[in-house]
Amino acid sequence: MNMFSSKEMPSPSSLFSAYASMAASMMLFRSMANELIPHPVRGYLLCTIRYIFKTHSPQLTLVIEESNGISRNQVYEAAEIYLCTKISSNTERIRVSKSPKGKNLTIRLEKGEKLVDFYEGIQLKWRFVCAESQQNNRNDPFSPPRSEKRYFELTFHKQHREKVLDCYVPYILERANEMKDEERVLKMYTLNSNPYDGIKWEPINLEHPATFETLAMDQELKNAVIDDLNRFVRRKEFYKKVGRAWKRGYLLYGPPGTGKSSLVAAMANYLKFDVYDLQLTNIFRESDLRNLLLGTANRSILVIEDIDCSVDFPDRQHTDGRKQHQVQLTLSGLLNFIDGLWSSCGDERIIIFTTNHKERLDPALLRPGRMDMHIHMSYCTYHGFKLLASNYLGIYNHHHLYGEIEDLLKETEVTPAHVAEELMKNEDVDTALEGLVKLLKRKKLEGDECEAEAEKKTAAKRQKLGSNTRNL
Numbered sequence: 001m002n003m004f005s006s007k008e009m010p011s012p013s014s015l016f017s018a019y020a021s022m023a024a025s026m027m028l029f030r031s032m033a034n035e036l037i038p039h040p041v042r043g044y045l046l047c048t049i050r051y052i053f054k055t056h057s058p059q060l061t062l063v064i065e066e067s068n069g070i071s072r073n074q075v076y077e078a079a080e081i082y083l084c085t086k087i088s089s090n091t092e093r094i095r096v097s098k099s100p101k102g103k104n105l106t107i108r109l110e111k112g113e114k115l116v117d118f119y120e121g122i123q124l125k126w127r128f129v130c131a132e133s134q135q136n137n138r139n140d141p142f143s144p145p146r147s148e149k150r151y152f153e154l155t156f157h158k159q160h161r162e163k164v165l166d167c168y169v170p171y172i173l174e175r176a177n178e179m180k181d182e183e184r185v186l187k188m189y190t191l192n193s194n195p196y197d198g199i200k201w202e203p204i205n206l207e208h209p210a211t212f213e214t215l216a217m218d219q220e221l222k223n224a225v226i227d228d229l230n231r232f233v234r235r236k237e238f239y240k241k242v243g244r245a246w247k248r249g250y251l252l253y254g255p256p257g258t259g260k261s262s263l264v265a266a267m268a269n270y271l272k273f274d275v276y277d278l279q280l281t282n283i284f285r286e287s288d289l290r291n292l293l294l295g296t297a298n299r300s301i302l303v304i305e306d307i308d309c310s311v312d313f314p315d316r317q318h319t320d321g322r323k324q325h326q327v328q329l330t331l332s333g334l335l336n337f338i339d340g341l342w343s344s345c346g347d348e349r350i351i352i353f354t355t356n357h358k359e360r361l362d363p364a365l366l367r368p369g370r371m372d373m374h375i376h377m378s379y380c381t382y383h384g385f386k387l388l389a390s391n392y393l394g395i396y397n398h399h400h401l402y403g404e405i406e407d408l409l410k411e412t413e414v415t416p417a418h419v420a421e422e423l424m425k426n427e428d429v430d431t432a433l434e435g436l437v438k439l440l441k442r443k444k445l446e447g448d449e450c451e452a453e454a455e456k457k458t459a460a461k462r463q464k465l466g467s468n469t470r471n472l
């Protein structure tokens with residue numbers, strides 16, 4: 001409905017008088033309506049009249065409320081996190097806080113603040129609004145308390161509606177998730193038992209600093225592990241399609257001090273997964289094991305260290321006060337449970353077994369399909385040493401002792417833990433490296449002695465065997 005024909009363009013003064021008379025008629029209509037028209041019909045008429053006279057804006061505004069009535073709105077949460085990266089010098093008020101366990105300050109927009117973001121050339125205007133939604137009626141003791149309704153308004157040109165809903169909003173959700181992960185303090189759960197609650201998971205902050213960058217291990221193997229983890233986390237749909245539980249198993253094996261536990265921490269830090277350290281020696285009943293496993297969360301790593309030493313002793317006995325329990329825990333029970341119920345009731349689970357003696361493991365554990373990747377953590381190589389030297393001593397270039405160290409490492413079996421310990425002994429580069437050379441020479445000598453001893457024993461055995469055969 002047009003108030004003016006398109007041929008005669010109205011002058012500003014005629015426009016003003018037209019709107020003034022319209023406003024006056026509206027007021028008149030309203031006062032008459034208040035008396036004559038019933039309340040619901042009145043509301044409907046007013047809305048219709050407002051709609052007819054409204055100038056149609058090319059802008060669209062999305063209202064992103066804090067909650068949808070039952071749960072918190074994820075888009076609201078994501079916007080809250082995402083927008084704090086967009087705060088510019090034009091922003092006048094921001095809220096700052098820090099939780100006792102948080103790593104950094106939390107920054108949020110203050111009410112009424114506006115900011116502008118750009119996405120693929122689209123201008124997006126944000127406004128944070130806090131409105132009081134309920135007025136407490138002092139005369140009525142049962143009236144609901146005053147509450148604040150918080151929401152974001154996101155305004156942009158209507159032509160970008162699809163792009164914003166299909167790409168920009170998902171982008172914010174994804175960015176916010178990444179930022180939450182960076183901020184998250186990882187947890188390490190260990191077992192704690194007490195006579196009242198039984199055995200339970202107890203969380204502490206996981207502050208192990210190991211990362212793939214600080215880990216000395218074969219570079220190809222390291223890349224293979226990282227690729228495997230990346231493939232695992234992005235293949236949710238694949239696991240669903242092939243009907244497999246979304247879990248991955250790793251077996252880490254190698255001598256003590258080669259970095260198995262450090263690799264677990266590096267994986268957790270890389271994926272931002274919590275770690276559950278399942279010490280089987282503390283568990284004596286299959287029912288406890290089941291409850292503990294069911295109590296682990298998604299996006300977590302379950303670690304069973306030294307699997308060869310901690311399970312499957314048929315004669316394991318546990319004395320609790322005066323009573324003695326026959327232990328019911330077996331490796332096959334554990335594996336069946338992990339393959340069955342545990343993996344089918346959760347998502348994005350990683351299970352890691354570690355051992356110093358792969359050759360001692362039950363073949364059930366090594367069966368194909370059980371542990372997806374076997375990772376050998378070995379003695380320190382020259383490449384591993386150079387990484388440790390750059391980490392511990394800040395050496396990035398060649399050092400005159402490197403040639404000798406390279407040769408010695410080829411002939412000695414020394415763990416990265418031992419090398420690291422030696423490098424920590426002195427801050428002076430030359431002294432620390434000289435100390436390492438001495439250690440490697442000593443180890444080489446011990447190794448040569450051991451080898452000579454072993455050869456002597458083998459020769460003696462052969463001789464004995466030979467004389468026995470001759471005697472037959």
Ligand SMILES: Nc1ncnc2c1ncn2[C@@H]1O[C@H](COP(=O)(O)OP(=O)(O)OP(=O)(O)O)[C@@H](O)[C@H]1O
Binds near residue numbers: 217254261263377417
């Ligand atoms: N590959 C490595 N790269 C960097 N540091 C290492 C490595 N291996 C060991 N270390 C250092 O030695 C310490 C002990 O290593 P770690 O506990 O990871 O060894 P492990 O293989 O788990 O030993 P164990 O078999 O006794 O449990 C680590 O805290 C770390 O400082």
Ligand SMILES: [Mg+2]
Binds near residue numbers: 260261262
């Ligand atoms: Mg360990």
